[in-house]
Amino acid sequence: MNAAFPFADWLVLAAFALAVGLTLAGALIAVLTTRIIRGVAGLMVCCLGLAGLYYFLNSPFLALMEILIYVGAVCVTIIFAVMMAEPDEQPAHATHKAHIAWGIVATMIALLIGGALAYVALSGPWPARPETLVSDGSVAAIGVSLLTTYSLAFEAISLVLLVAILGALVLACGGRTAPGLATPTPPPAQR
Amino acid sequence: MNLLELEPIRVLLYLVGICAFVGGNAAYLVLAERKGAGRIQRRPGPNEAGWAGILQPIADGIKLLAKQVMVPPGTDSLLFRAAPLMVMAPPLMCLATIPFSDTLVARNLNIGLLFVFSFGSINVMALMLGGWASRNKYAIISAARVVSQSVAYEIPMLLVVITMLMVAGTMNLQEIIVQQAGGFWHWNLFKVWVNPLMPVTFVIFFICMLAETNRAPFDMAEAESELVAGAFTEYGGMGFGVFFMAEYANIVVGCCLATILFLGGWQSPIGVLSGGFWGLGWFLLKLYALIFTVIWIRWTFPRTQFYSLLNLSWKILIPISLVTLLLTGVVMKLPLLFR
Structure with missing residues:
Protein backbone atom coordinates (compact mmCIF):
# COMPACT_ATOMS: atom_id res chain seq x y z
CA MET A 1 0.00 0.00 0.00
CA ASN A 2 1.62 3.20 -1.14
CA ALA A 3 0.31 6.26 0.64
CA ALA A 4 1.55 8.49 -2.17
CA PHE A 5 -0.80 6.90 -4.66
CA PRO A 6 -3.98 8.99 -4.75
CA PHE A 7 -6.58 6.22 -4.87
CA ALA A 8 -4.81 3.62 -2.72
CA ASP A 9 -7.63 3.45 -0.17
CA TRP A 10 -10.23 3.03 -2.89
CA LEU A 11 -8.22 0.24 -4.52
CA VAL A 12 -7.95 -1.59 -1.20
CA LEU A 13 -11.66 -1.10 -0.60
CA ALA A 14 -12.45 -2.42 -4.09
CA ALA A 15 -10.31 -5.51 -3.49
CA PHE A 16 -12.03 -6.09 -0.14
CA ALA A 17 -15.45 -5.68 -1.77
CA LEU A 18 -14.40 -8.18 -4.44
CA ALA A 19 -13.41 -10.74 -1.78
CA VAL A 20 -16.66 -10.26 0.17
CA GLY A 21 -18.70 -10.34 -3.03
CA LEU A 22 -17.04 -13.54 -4.24
CA THR A 23 -17.63 -15.21 -0.88
CA LEU A 24 -21.30 -14.25 -0.74
CA ALA A 25 -22.01 -14.93 -4.42
CA GLY A 26 -20.26 -18.29 -4.30
CA ALA A 27 -22.13 -19.33 -1.18
CA LEU A 28 -25.46 -18.30 -2.72
CA ILE A 29 -24.70 -20.17 -5.95
CA ALA A 30 -23.68 -23.27 -4.01
CA VAL A 31 -26.91 -23.24 -2.01
CA LEU A 32 -29.48 -22.09 -4.55
CA THR A 33 -28.54 -24.01 -7.68
CA THR A 34 -30.25 -27.28 -8.57
CA ARG A 35 -27.34 -28.55 -10.67
CA ILE A 36 -24.81 -30.24 -8.43
CA ILE A 37 -21.85 -29.36 -10.62
CA ARG A 38 -22.71 -25.66 -10.41
CA GLY A 39 -22.95 -26.08 -6.65
CA VAL A 40 -19.35 -27.31 -6.59
CA ALA A 41 -18.29 -24.41 -8.82
CA GLY A 42 -20.05 -22.04 -6.41
CA LEU A 43 -18.21 -23.60 -3.48
CA MET A 44 -14.97 -23.01 -5.35
CA VAL A 45 -15.78 -19.33 -5.93
CA CYS A 46 -16.73 -19.00 -2.27
CA CYS A 47 -13.41 -20.50 -1.16
CA LEU A 48 -11.50 -18.12 -3.44
CA GLY A 49 -13.33 -15.20 -1.82
CA LEU A 50 -12.57 -16.58 1.64
CA ALA A 51 -8.90 -16.79 0.69
CA GLY A 52 -9.05 -13.11 -0.19
CA LEU A 53 -10.55 -12.35 3.24
CA TYR A 54 -7.77 -14.31 4.95
CA TYR A 55 -5.26 -12.29 2.98
CA PHE A 56 -6.88 -9.11 4.31
CA LEU A 57 -6.53 -10.55 7.82
CA ASN A 58 -2.75 -10.65 7.30
CA SER A 59 -2.49 -14.43 6.91
CA PRO A 60 -1.26 -15.09 3.37
CA PHE A 61 -0.24 -18.63 4.34
CA LEU A 62 -3.77 -19.46 5.43
CA ALA A 63 -5.17 -17.84 2.27
CA LEU A 64 -3.01 -20.03 0.02
CA MET A 65 -3.81 -23.12 2.09
CA GLU A 66 -7.52 -22.33 1.64
CA ILE A 67 -7.00 -22.39 -2.13
CA LEU A 68 -4.69 -25.41 -2.16
CA ILE A 69 -6.85 -27.56 0.12
CA TYR A 70 -10.41 -26.41 -0.45
CA VAL A 71 -10.30 -25.59 -4.16
CA GLY A 72 -7.56 -27.98 -5.20
CA ALA A 73 -8.44 -30.97 -3.03
CA VAL A 74 -11.89 -30.79 -1.42
CA CYS A 75 -13.74 -29.58 -4.53
CA VAL A 76 -11.94 -32.17 -6.66
CA THR A 77 -12.93 -34.88 -4.18
CA ILE A 78 -16.55 -33.72 -4.27
CA ILE A 79 -16.38 -33.94 -8.05
CA PHE A 80 -15.15 -37.52 -7.74
CA ALA A 81 -18.30 -38.26 -5.77
CA VAL A 82 -20.47 -36.45 -8.33
CA MET A 83 -18.97 -38.47 -11.16
CA MET A 84 -19.64 -41.73 -9.35
CA ALA A 85 -23.20 -40.73 -8.53
CA GLU A 86 -25.21 -39.38 -11.43
CA PRO A 87 -24.12 -37.98 -14.77
CA ASP A 88 -27.38 -36.16 -15.48
CA GLU A 89 -29.51 -33.99 -13.30
CA GLN A 90 -32.58 -35.54 -11.80
CA PRO A 91 -35.87 -33.88 -12.67
CA ALA A 92 -37.03 -31.38 -10.10
CA HIS A 93 -39.15 -33.01 -7.43
CA ALA A 94 -42.59 -31.72 -6.61
CA THR A 95 -42.69 -30.05 -3.21
CA HIS A 96 -43.78 -32.47 -0.51
CA LYS A 97 -44.74 -31.69 3.02
CA ALA A 98 -41.74 -33.63 4.29
CA HIS A 99 -39.46 -31.36 2.26
CA ILE A 100 -41.01 -28.26 3.79
CA ALA A 101 -40.64 -29.72 7.29
CA TRP A 102 -36.98 -30.56 6.67
CA GLY A 103 -36.46 -27.11 5.24
CA ILE A 104 -37.86 -25.52 8.40
CA VAL A 105 -35.68 -27.73 10.61
CA ALA A 106 -32.58 -26.88 8.54
CA THR A 107 -33.37 -23.16 8.67
CA MET A 108 -33.79 -23.31 12.45
CA ILE A 109 -30.48 -25.13 12.92
CA ALA A 110 -28.74 -22.63 10.65
CA LEU A 111 -30.27 -19.71 12.55
CA LEU A 112 -29.24 -21.23 15.88
CA ILE A 113 -25.63 -21.75 14.78
CA GLY A 114 -25.43 -18.33 13.15
CA GLY A 115 -27.01 -16.63 16.17
CA ALA A 116 -24.74 -18.40 18.62
CA LEU A 117 -21.64 -17.48 16.60
CA ALA A 118 -22.76 -13.89 16.31
CA TYR A 119 -23.50 -13.75 20.06
CA VAL A 120 -20.06 -15.15 20.93
CA ALA A 121 -18.34 -12.78 18.52
CA LEU A 122 -20.20 -9.71 19.73
CA SER A 123 -20.26 -10.36 23.49
CA GLY A 124 -16.95 -12.13 24.12
CA PRO A 125 -13.86 -10.15 25.00
CA TRP A 126 -11.29 -9.72 22.24
CA PRO A 127 -7.82 -10.18 23.72
CA ALA A 128 -6.03 -8.14 21.07
CA ARG A 129 -7.33 -4.96 19.55
CA PRO A 130 -8.19 -5.51 15.89
CA GLU A 131 -5.47 -3.22 14.60
CA THR A 132 -2.62 -4.97 16.45
CA LEU A 133 -1.05 -8.00 14.81
CA VAL A 134 -1.17 -11.24 16.80
CA SER A 135 1.77 -12.63 14.82
CA ASP A 136 3.39 -11.86 11.50
CA GLY A 137 1.44 -14.67 9.82
CA MET B 1 7.80 11.94 -8.58
CA ASN B 2 8.68 8.92 -10.59
CA LEU B 3 5.55 7.21 -11.83
CA LEU B 4 7.30 3.83 -11.97
CA GLU B 5 7.84 3.80 -8.21
CA LEU B 6 4.11 3.59 -7.55
CA GLU B 7 3.15 0.07 -6.59
CA PRO B 8 -0.12 -0.13 -8.61
CA ILE B 9 1.65 1.11 -11.76
CA ARG B 10 4.42 -1.46 -11.27
CA VAL B 11 1.91 -4.27 -10.79
CA LEU B 12 0.01 -3.14 -13.88
CA LEU B 13 3.20 -3.09 -15.95
CA TYR B 14 4.17 -6.55 -14.77
CA LEU B 15 0.71 -7.87 -15.56
CA VAL B 16 0.94 -6.51 -19.11
CA GLY B 17 4.43 -7.96 -19.41
CA ILE B 18 3.36 -11.37 -18.18
CA CYS B 19 0.36 -11.45 -20.54
CA ALA B 20 2.63 -10.56 -23.46
CA PHE B 21 5.18 -13.19 -22.38
CA VAL B 22 2.52 -15.89 -22.09
CA GLY B 23 0.87 -14.95 -25.38
CA GLY B 24 4.12 -14.78 -27.32
CA ASN B 25 5.32 -18.01 -25.77
CA ALA B 26 2.09 -19.82 -26.60
CA ALA B 27 2.19 -18.64 -30.21
CA TYR B 28 5.82 -19.48 -30.87
CA LEU B 29 5.96 -22.66 -28.80
CA VAL B 30 3.21 -24.02 -31.06
CA LEU B 31 5.47 -23.26 -34.01
CA ALA B 32 8.46 -24.83 -32.21
CA GLU B 33 6.34 -27.86 -31.43
CA ARG B 34 5.25 -28.27 -35.04
CA LYS B 35 8.75 -27.69 -36.36
CA GLY B 36 10.17 -30.15 -33.83
CA ALA B 37 7.54 -32.72 -34.71
CA GLY B 38 8.37 -32.24 -38.36
CA ARG B 39 12.08 -32.66 -37.72
CA ILE B 40 11.57 -35.83 -35.71
CA GLN B 41 9.15 -37.26 -38.26
CA ARG B 42 11.45 -36.31 -41.18
CA ARG B 43 9.22 -33.71 -42.82
CA PRO B 44 9.66 -29.93 -43.07
CA GLY B 45 6.74 -28.83 -40.85
CA PRO B 46 5.03 -25.47 -41.51
CA ASN B 47 7.17 -23.56 -44.00
CA GLU B 48 4.78 -21.55 -46.18
CA ALA B 49 3.97 -18.42 -44.11
CA GLY B 50 7.05 -16.23 -44.03
CA TRP B 51 10.65 -17.44 -43.93
CA ALA B 52 10.66 -21.06 -42.69
CA GLY B 53 7.11 -20.58 -41.39
CA ILE B 54 8.02 -17.75 -39.04
CA LEU B 55 4.64 -16.03 -39.58
CA GLN B 56 2.62 -19.23 -39.06
CA PRO B 57 1.52 -18.34 -35.45
CA ILE B 58 0.06 -15.03 -36.69
CA ALA B 59 -1.88 -16.84 -39.40
CA ASP B 60 -3.11 -19.38 -36.83
CA GLY B 61 -4.14 -16.60 -34.47
CA ILE B 62 -6.11 -14.77 -37.16
CA LYS B 63 -7.82 -18.00 -38.13
CA LEU B 64 -8.83 -18.78 -34.54
CA LEU B 65 -9.97 -15.21 -33.84
CA ALA B 66 -12.06 -15.06 -37.00
CA LYS B 67 -14.10 -18.09 -36.02
CA GLN B 68 -17.38 -17.75 -34.22
CA VAL B 69 -17.42 -18.94 -30.60
CA MET B 70 -20.16 -21.53 -30.58
CA VAL B 71 -22.02 -22.68 -27.50
CA PRO B 72 -23.61 -25.94 -28.61
CA PRO B 73 -27.20 -26.55 -27.52
CA GLY B 74 -27.55 -28.78 -24.47
CA THR B 75 -24.37 -27.57 -22.80
CA ASP B 76 -24.26 -25.84 -19.45
CA SER B 77 -23.64 -22.50 -21.14
CA LEU B 78 -22.44 -20.61 -18.05
CA LEU B 79 -19.79 -23.16 -17.06
CA PHE B 80 -18.96 -23.73 -20.73
CA ARG B 81 -18.05 -20.06 -21.09
CA ALA B 82 -16.37 -19.82 -17.68
CA ALA B 83 -13.99 -22.75 -18.19
CA PRO B 84 -11.62 -21.04 -20.69
CA LEU B 85 -11.36 -18.05 -18.34
CA MET B 86 -10.58 -20.30 -15.40
CA VAL B 87 -7.99 -22.32 -17.26
CA MET B 88 -6.03 -19.24 -18.25
CA ALA B 89 -6.03 -17.43 -14.90
CA PRO B 90 -3.91 -19.80 -12.72
CA PRO B 91 -0.71 -19.81 -14.84
CA LEU B 92 -0.89 -16.02 -15.13
CA MET B 93 -1.16 -15.80 -11.33
CA CYS B 94 1.75 -18.23 -10.87
CA LEU B 95 4.05 -16.20 -13.12
CA ALA B 96 3.57 -13.19 -10.83
CA THR B 97 5.98 -14.65 -8.28
CA ILE B 98 8.47 -16.36 -10.61
CA PRO B 99 11.85 -14.56 -10.48
CA PHE B 100 13.22 -14.24 -14.01
CA SER B 101 16.41 -12.57 -12.79
CA ASP B 102 17.72 -11.12 -9.52
CA THR B 103 15.63 -7.98 -10.00
CA LEU B 104 12.92 -9.01 -12.45
CA VAL B 105 10.09 -10.40 -10.34
CA ALA B 106 6.58 -9.00 -10.00
CA ARG B 107 6.07 -9.96 -6.36
CA ASN B 108 8.81 -11.59 -4.32
CA LEU B 109 6.53 -13.44 -1.91
CA ASN B 110 7.90 -15.21 1.16
CA ILE B 111 5.62 -18.14 0.39
CA GLY B 112 6.16 -18.06 -3.36
CA LEU B 113 6.45 -21.81 -3.76
CA LEU B 114 3.14 -22.40 -2.00
CA PHE B 115 1.60 -19.62 -4.11
CA VAL B 116 2.54 -21.38 -7.34
CA PHE B 117 1.21 -24.74 -6.15
CA SER B 118 -2.04 -23.43 -4.73
CA PHE B 119 -2.95 -21.62 -7.94
CA GLY B 120 -1.64 -24.50 -10.02
CA SER B 121 -4.16 -26.77 -8.33
CA ILE B 122 -7.08 -24.79 -9.81
CA ASN B 123 -6.10 -25.83 -13.33
CA VAL B 124 -7.63 -29.30 -12.98
CA MET B 125 -10.97 -27.80 -11.90
CA ALA B 126 -11.08 -25.66 -15.02
CA LEU B 127 -10.41 -28.57 -17.38
CA MET B 128 -12.91 -30.69 -15.49
CA LEU B 129 -15.66 -28.06 -15.64
CA GLY B 130 -15.01 -27.46 -19.34
CA GLY B 131 -15.29 -31.15 -20.10
CA TRP B 132 -18.31 -31.65 -17.89
CA ALA B 133 -20.21 -28.62 -19.17
CA SER B 134 -19.74 -29.80 -22.77
CA ARG B 135 -22.26 -32.62 -22.31
CA ASN B 136 -20.32 -34.78 -24.68
CA LYS B 137 -19.40 -38.33 -23.77
CA TYR B 138 -15.80 -37.94 -24.91
CA ALA B 139 -15.45 -34.71 -22.97
CA ILE B 140 -16.91 -36.29 -19.83
CA ILE B 141 -14.59 -39.31 -20.07
CA SER B 142 -11.73 -36.88 -20.46
CA ALA B 143 -12.90 -34.86 -17.45
CA ALA B 144 -12.95 -38.01 -15.31
CA ARG B 145 -9.46 -38.90 -16.50
CA VAL B 146 -8.12 -35.42 -15.83
CA VAL B 147 -9.33 -35.50 -12.24
CA SER B 148 -7.90 -38.91 -11.38
CA GLN B 149 -4.64 -38.21 -13.18
CA SER B 150 -4.19 -34.89 -11.46
CA VAL B 151 -4.97 -36.31 -8.02
CA ALA B 152 -2.53 -39.16 -8.61
CA TYR B 153 0.35 -36.97 -9.72
CA GLU B 154 -0.18 -34.12 -7.28
CA ILE B 155 0.93 -36.38 -4.41
CA PRO B 156 4.45 -37.33 -5.63
CA MET B 157 4.94 -33.77 -6.87
CA LEU B 158 4.13 -32.28 -3.46
CA LEU B 159 6.31 -34.90 -1.74
CA VAL B 160 9.22 -33.90 -3.97
CA VAL B 161 8.55 -30.25 -3.24
CA ILE B 162 8.54 -30.98 0.50
CA THR B 163 11.95 -32.62 0.05
CA MET B 164 13.20 -29.50 -1.69
CA LEU B 165 11.70 -27.36 1.08
CA MET B 166 13.64 -29.36 3.66
CA VAL B 167 16.84 -28.81 1.70
CA ALA B 168 16.22 -25.10 1.11
CA GLY B 169 14.49 -24.20 4.36
CA THR B 170 12.50 -21.41 2.71
CA MET B 171 9.55 -20.99 0.38
CA ASN B 172 10.88 -17.77 -1.10
CA LEU B 173 11.81 -18.62 -4.69
CA GLN B 174 14.41 -15.85 -4.84
CA GLU B 175 16.16 -17.21 -1.72
CA ILE B 176 16.08 -20.75 -3.08
CA ILE B 177 17.96 -19.47 -6.14
CA VAL B 178 20.44 -17.46 -4.06
CA GLN B 179 21.32 -20.63 -2.12
CA GLN B 180 22.43 -22.31 -5.36
CA ALA B 181 25.00 -19.64 -6.26
CA GLY B 182 28.43 -20.45 -7.65
CA GLY B 183 28.65 -22.97 -10.45
CA PHE B 184 26.50 -25.87 -11.55
CA TRP B 185 27.85 -28.19 -8.83
CA HIS B 186 25.97 -26.04 -6.30
CA TRP B 187 22.64 -26.58 -8.02
CA ASN B 188 20.10 -28.60 -6.07
CA LEU B 189 20.14 -31.17 -8.86
CA PHE B 190 23.72 -32.14 -7.98
CA LYS B 191 23.55 -31.78 -4.19
CA VAL B 192 24.12 -35.48 -3.65
CA TRP B 193 25.69 -34.85 -0.25
CA VAL B 194 22.28 -33.64 0.96
CA ASN B 195 20.44 -36.52 -0.62
CA PRO B 196 22.12 -39.22 -2.73
CA LEU B 197 18.92 -39.55 -4.75
CA MET B 198 18.71 -35.88 -5.80
CA PRO B 199 18.83 -36.52 -9.59
CA VAL B 200 16.06 -39.10 -9.12
CA THR B 201 14.04 -36.45 -7.33
CA PHE B 202 14.44 -34.17 -10.31
CA VAL B 203 13.29 -36.89 -12.69
CA ILE B 204 10.21 -37.51 -10.52
CA PHE B 205 9.46 -33.79 -10.51
CA PHE B 206 9.80 -33.62 -14.27
CA ILE B 207 7.54 -36.64 -14.85
CA CYS B 208 4.91 -35.21 -12.51
CA MET B 209 5.18 -31.86 -14.25
CA LEU B 210 4.52 -33.55 -17.60
CA ALA B 211 1.49 -35.32 -16.15
CA GLU B 212 0.09 -32.26 -14.39
CA THR B 213 0.33 -30.17 -17.55
CA ASN B 214 -1.28 -32.98 -19.57
CA ARG B 215 1.62 -33.42 -21.93
CA ALA B 216 2.47 -36.53 -23.90
CA PRO B 217 3.11 -39.30 -23.02
CA PHE B 218 0.53 -38.51 -20.34
CA ASP B 219 -1.97 -36.45 -22.36
CA MET B 220 -4.93 -38.58 -21.39
CA ALA B 221 -7.15 -35.47 -21.32
CA GLU B 222 -6.62 -34.87 -25.00
CA ALA B 223 -6.10 -38.33 -26.42
CA GLU B 224 -6.94 -37.58 -30.05
CA SER B 225 -6.95 -41.21 -31.12
CA GLU B 226 -9.54 -42.23 -28.50
CA LEU B 227 -11.38 -39.12 -27.34
CA VAL B 228 -11.54 -36.81 -30.43
CA ALA B 229 -10.06 -33.82 -28.56
CA GLY B 230 -10.89 -34.75 -24.99
CA ALA B 231 -12.19 -31.99 -22.78
CA PHE B 232 -12.04 -29.44 -25.61
CA THR B 233 -14.11 -31.47 -28.09
CA GLU B 234 -16.98 -28.97 -28.17
CA TYR B 235 -14.84 -25.86 -28.16
CA GLY B 236 -14.15 -24.07 -31.42
CA GLY B 237 -12.30 -20.93 -32.41
CA MET B 238 -10.68 -18.97 -29.63
CA GLY B 239 -12.35 -21.09 -26.91
CA PHE B 240 -10.11 -23.92 -28.05
CA GLY B 241 -7.28 -21.46 -28.58
CA VAL B 242 -7.40 -20.36 -24.95
CA PHE B 243 -7.17 -23.96 -23.72
CA PHE B 244 -4.20 -24.43 -26.00
CA MET B 245 -2.53 -21.25 -24.76
CA ALA B 246 -3.13 -22.30 -21.17
CA GLU B 247 -1.44 -25.65 -21.82
CA TYR B 248 1.69 -23.87 -23.02
CA ALA B 249 1.49 -21.34 -20.18
CA ASN B 250 1.36 -24.25 -17.74
CA ILE B 251 4.40 -25.82 -19.38
CA VAL B 252 6.24 -22.52 -18.99
CA VAL B 253 5.28 -22.33 -15.30
CA GLY B 254 6.27 -25.96 -14.69
CA CYS B 255 9.63 -25.56 -16.44
CA CYS B 256 10.24 -22.29 -14.55
CA LEU B 257 9.68 -24.16 -11.29
CA ALA B 258 11.99 -26.99 -12.33
CA THR B 259 14.64 -24.42 -13.28
CA ILE B 260 14.29 -22.59 -9.96
CA LEU B 261 14.13 -25.64 -7.70
CA PHE B 262 16.77 -27.81 -9.34
CA LEU B 263 18.80 -25.91 -11.94
CA GLY B 264 19.72 -22.79 -10.02
CA GLY B 265 17.28 -20.32 -11.61
CA TRP B 266 19.15 -17.28 -12.90
CA GLN B 267 22.50 -18.42 -11.46
CA SER B 268 25.27 -18.90 -13.96
CA PRO B 269 26.42 -22.52 -14.46
CA ILE B 270 30.10 -21.50 -14.50
CA GLY B 271 30.09 -19.20 -11.47
CA VAL B 272 30.81 -15.96 -13.35
CA LEU B 273 28.59 -13.68 -15.46
CA SER B 274 25.52 -13.95 -13.25
CA GLY B 275 23.11 -11.22 -12.30
CA GLY B 276 21.34 -8.54 -14.31
CA PHE B 277 20.76 -9.30 -17.98
CA TRP B 278 23.14 -12.26 -17.81
CA GLY B 279 20.89 -13.78 -15.15
CA LEU B 280 17.83 -13.29 -17.34
CA GLY B 281 19.71 -14.91 -20.21
CA TRP B 282 20.77 -17.93 -18.15
CA PHE B 283 17.22 -18.34 -16.82
CA LEU B 284 15.67 -18.24 -20.29
CA LEU B 285 18.35 -20.61 -21.63
CA LYS B 286 17.58 -23.21 -18.93
CA LEU B 287 13.84 -22.63 -19.31
CA TYR B 288 13.81 -23.18 -23.06
CA ALA B 289 16.15 -26.17 -22.80
CA LEU B 290 13.59 -27.78 -20.48
CA ILE B 291 10.69 -26.79 -22.74
CA PHE B 292 12.53 -28.29 -25.70
CA THR B 293 12.91 -31.50 -23.68
CA VAL B 294 9.15 -31.51 -23.12
CA ILE B 295 8.51 -31.20 -26.86
CA TRP B 296 11.19 -33.79 -27.62
CA ILE B 297 9.58 -36.27 -25.19
CA ARG B 298 6.16 -35.72 -26.76
CA TRP B 299 7.31 -36.73 -30.22
CA THR B 300 9.53 -39.57 -29.01
CA PHE B 301 7.33 -41.60 -26.69
CA PRO B 302 3.88 -42.92 -27.56
CA ARG B 303 0.92 -42.17 -25.32
CA THR B 304 0.65 -44.47 -22.30
CA GLN B 305 -2.39 -46.42 -21.29
CA PHE B 306 -4.55 -45.01 -18.54
CA TYR B 307 -3.95 -47.92 -16.14
CA SER B 308 -0.20 -47.81 -16.58
CA LEU B 309 -0.37 -44.06 -16.06
CA LEU B 310 -2.04 -44.49 -12.69
CA ASN B 311 0.16 -47.46 -11.77
CA LEU B 312 3.27 -45.42 -12.49
CA SER B 313 2.17 -42.81 -10.00
CA TRP B 314 0.76 -44.91 -7.19
CA LYS B 315 3.15 -47.88 -7.34
CA ILE B 316 6.44 -46.30 -8.41
CA LEU B 317 6.60 -42.52 -8.06
CA ILE B 318 4.91 -42.16 -4.67
CA PRO B 319 7.04 -44.84 -2.92
CA ILE B 320 10.25 -43.45 -4.42
CA SER B 321 9.39 -39.88 -3.48
CA LEU B 322 8.55 -41.01 0.08
CA VAL B 323 11.96 -42.73 0.25
CA THR B 324 13.76 -39.60 -0.95
CA LEU B 325 11.83 -37.54 1.61
CA LEU B 326 12.86 -39.88 4.44
CA LEU B 327 16.43 -40.11 3.18
CA THR B 328 16.78 -36.34 3.07
CA GLY B 329 15.46 -36.07 6.59
CA VAL B 330 17.86 -38.73 7.83
CA VAL B 331 20.88 -37.21 6.07
CA MET B 332 20.01 -33.76 7.40
CA LYS B 333 19.41 -34.82 11.00
CA LEU B 334 22.00 -37.61 11.37
CA PRO B 335 24.94 -35.27 12.12
CA LEU B 336 22.98 -33.94 15.11
CA LEU B 337 23.39 -37.35 16.77
CA PHE B 338 27.19 -37.17 16.69
CA ARG B 339 27.66 -33.59 17.79
Missing part, protein backbone atom coordinates in the same frame (compact mmCIF):
# COMPACT_ATOMS: atom_id res chain seq x y z
CA SER A 138 4.59 -16.31 8.50
CA VAL A 139 5.10 -20.04 8.16
CA ALA A 140 7.52 -20.10 11.09
CA ALA A 141 5.06 -18.35 13.39
CA ILE A 142 2.27 -20.74 12.41
CA GLY A 143 4.55 -23.74 12.91
CA VAL A 144 5.61 -22.58 16.37
CA SER A 145 2.05 -21.96 17.51
CA LEU A 146 0.86 -25.29 16.07
CA LEU A 147 3.51 -27.21 18.00
CA THR A 148 3.20 -25.25 21.26
CA THR A 149 -0.11 -23.50 21.98
CA TYR A 150 -2.31 -25.64 19.75
CA SER A 151 -0.45 -28.95 19.91
CA LEU A 152 -3.47 -30.82 21.29
CA ALA A 153 -5.70 -29.72 18.39
CA PHE A 154 -2.87 -30.52 15.96
CA GLU A 155 -2.51 -34.07 17.31
CA ALA A 156 -6.30 -34.58 17.41
CA ILE A 157 -6.55 -33.62 13.73
CA SER A 158 -3.81 -36.08 12.82
CA LEU A 159 -5.74 -38.77 14.71
CA VAL A 160 -8.87 -37.94 12.66
CA LEU A 161 -6.85 -38.28 9.46
CA LEU A 162 -5.44 -41.61 10.64
CA VAL A 163 -8.96 -42.90 11.28
CA ALA A 164 -10.03 -41.72 7.82
CA ILE A 165 -7.10 -43.53 6.18
CA LEU A 166 -7.85 -46.72 8.12
CA GLY A 167 -11.51 -46.47 7.10
CA ALA A 168 -10.54 -46.08 3.46
CA LEU A 169 -8.29 -49.15 3.75
CA VAL A 170 -11.08 -51.19 5.34
CA LEU A 171 -13.51 -50.14 2.59
CA ALA A 172 -11.00 -50.92 -0.14
CA CYS A 173 -10.20 -54.37 1.29
CA GLY A 174 -13.88 -55.14 1.68
CA GLY A 175 -14.50 -54.13 -1.91
CA ARG A 176 -11.95 -56.56 -3.28
CA THR A 177 -13.39 -59.68 -1.65
CA ALA A 178 -17.06 -58.81 -1.92
CA PRO A 179 -19.18 -61.88 -1.15
CA GLY A 180 -21.99 -62.81 -3.50
CA LEU A 181 -20.18 -61.95 -6.70
CA ALA A 182 -20.89 -64.88 -9.01
CA THR A 183 -18.31 -63.90 -11.60
CA PRO A 184 -15.51 -61.79 -10.22
CA THR A 185 -14.66 -58.87 -12.46
CA PRO A 186 -11.33 -59.35 -14.22
CA PRO A 187 -8.55 -57.23 -12.77
CA PRO A 188 -7.38 -54.28 -14.88
CA ALA A 189 -4.55 -55.04 -17.25
CA GLN A 190 -1.23 -54.83 -15.51
CA ARG A 191 1.54 -53.44 -17.61
